[in-house]
Amino acid sequence: MLLEASNITKVFKGRRGAAPVYAVKDISVTATPGTFVAIVGESGSGKSTLARILLDLISPSEGDVTLDGKTIRGMSGAEHTGYRRKVQAVLQDPAGSLNPRKRVGEAIGEVIRLHRMARGRQEIRQKAVEVLDLVGMTPPEAFMDRYPHELSGGQRQRVLIARALSLNPRVIVADEAVSALDASVKAGVLAIMADLKERLGVGYVFITHDLPVVKKVADYVYVMKDGEIVEHNTKTEIFTQPTHPYTQTLLAAAPSLERATARRSEERKKHS
């Protein structure tokens, strides 16, 4: 399977007579199952806009997204549904993405039922247990009846990954999916994602401003700045021989960013 965004431009109307905003400009990205692709860039560089386009939530102004050569805009209703199953989202803010009134088992079960991934209460429950197990929430039965507020941030993020997995996706688009988590929890969720890549062949388009995370898990990296991709290469090349000045600046700033993040996390712990 090959997911391709080709020459994508997205223009938003300027607010109250302001000039139009070119959120992404003529960018091309590819993703495949079993590969961890990272899109890195600072705030406002267009990463989330690209994520929303890949997830078929908004349409590009120019360019096309294709899955195995078939463009999204040419897809029938049934093909769209298939696309949205194969390309799943795991977004930031796990608290906001889960309905506070639904238990974990229900939240996952309703997605399974809606997409007819299993039939009947027993089979649906079994599938939900299976995906919770896959994300390391063990024993899964202990989590099925919990509400989101009874889970930690890392556990909520795992539930979101489990819910996405219940649809057997080939690629998961993860937008700042671990950014809000403390370092050790973040490492745990990333380890699960890497494990799913190895065991199930899931691919990722992993959107982040967090270079240490990219260094840890990515296979291939796209660097975005002001709506453009300024450089893309294998992770090793990006980290050892960055060619674009912007990538070099990002890398030079990374160690201090890492220290600042660790400091913030320490301070949060002290105050909590």
Ligand SMILES: Nc1ncnc2c1ncn2[C@@H]1O[C@H](COP(=O)(O)OP(=O)(O)OP(=O)(O)O)[C@@H](O)[C@H]1O
């Ligand atoms: N619906 C919209 N209408 C107008 N402008 C928008 C809209 N969505 C995004 N933009 C603008 O497009 C640009 C890129 O935004 P985007 O959210 O994609 O960047 P980002 O790299 O994901 O940033 P962040 O990490 O802060 O979310 C920004 O200038 C933003 O203000």
